[in-house]
Amino acid sequence: MEEQLISKKELLEETSISYGQLYRWKRKNLIPEEWFIRKSTFTGQETFFPRDDILKRISKIQKMKENLSLDEMRDMLSPKMTDVSMTEEELLQKGLISKAALHVYASGESEACAEFTSRDLLSLYVIEGLLQSGSISLDEGKMAADVLKRYDASEMKAHTELVILRKLGVTTCFIADAEHILFEQSVKVVERVALRAASEELKTKFMQEDHQ
Known part of the structure; x- marks a missing residue:
């Protein structure tokens, strides 16, 4: 099954976030670099994203940002487990x-x-x-x-x-x-x-x- 993609323009419209927010979250590693997919279109180079992954991630960020800082969210979304031990x-x-x-x-x-x-x-x-x-x-x-x-x-x-x-x-x-x-x-x-x-x-x- 071919992966469904969403363009950057469609993403910003559907999620009501700004260009600046999207790339700030990218710089903070809240959105993986590999999700920014450059493809050639009839208008030139455009950026696309794996549709389901990016929509779920942005929904999660929007919910978490009410209670967590960007750094806390970065730690949360990192594949590395928090350094903790318990009995x-x-x-x-x-x-x-x-x-x-x-x-x-x-x-x-x-x-x-x-x-x-x-x-x-x-x-x-x-x-x-x-x-x-x-x-x-x-x-x-x-x-x-x-x-x-x-x-x-x-x-x-x-x-x-x-x-x-x-x-x-x-x-x-x-x-x-x-x-x-x-x-x-x-x-x-x-x-x-x-x-x-x-x-x-x-x-x-x-x-x-x-x-x-």
């Missing part, structure tokens, strides 16, 4: 992660983890969401946890996903950076989790607590 007790107390997710994540570890790093927290948050969805079993959750533990989150791209597949009762999972993935018809796609979106959601929860 199991703190996670349970805040209601961020359930005991079931902690158990699944700790499976195979020789000893309990005293503190969870930013990388752990993102993986735990994804596992929590998968278990809450009811679409995977505990064993499939352990498989996903193993993949997430070995993934370097600093390599996260805009379209990085955790993909869980099932074929003839056999489940597998992997992490992919491609926007479009075509599977054979006999494969059931159980879940596709956008890791960058999960990271943004988790950071939103942290910032909401900081501002309470």
Whole structure:
């Protein structure tokens, strides 16, 4: 499927933002450089954007700017997790992660983890969401946890996903950076989790607590 684009002129009209706002947000890395696509038209060179991505991003910026500074929004939208660590007790107390997710994540570890790093927290948050969805079993959750533990989150791209597949009762999972993935018809796609979106959601929860 060909990616749907929107021109800069259409974008400014549809979102009611100014040229200056758009490029200020670009300079602050609130909008990725790669979303500014230069194409030749009959009037010359014009700038286009991936329609769905840019409209969702601008809507999110407009909502966040009521409570956050540009720098806080930049940190929120960055693929890098906020440098934070939490204990199991703190996670349970805040209601961020359930005991079931902690158990699944700790499976195979020789000893309990005293503190969870930013990388752990993102993986735990994804596992929590998968278990809450009811679409995977505990064993499939352990498989996903193993993949997430070995993934370097600093390599996260805009379209990085955790993909869980099932074929003839056999489940597998992997992490992919491609926007479009075509599977054979006999494969059931159980879940596709956008890791960058999960990271943004988790950071939103942290910032909401900081501002309470």
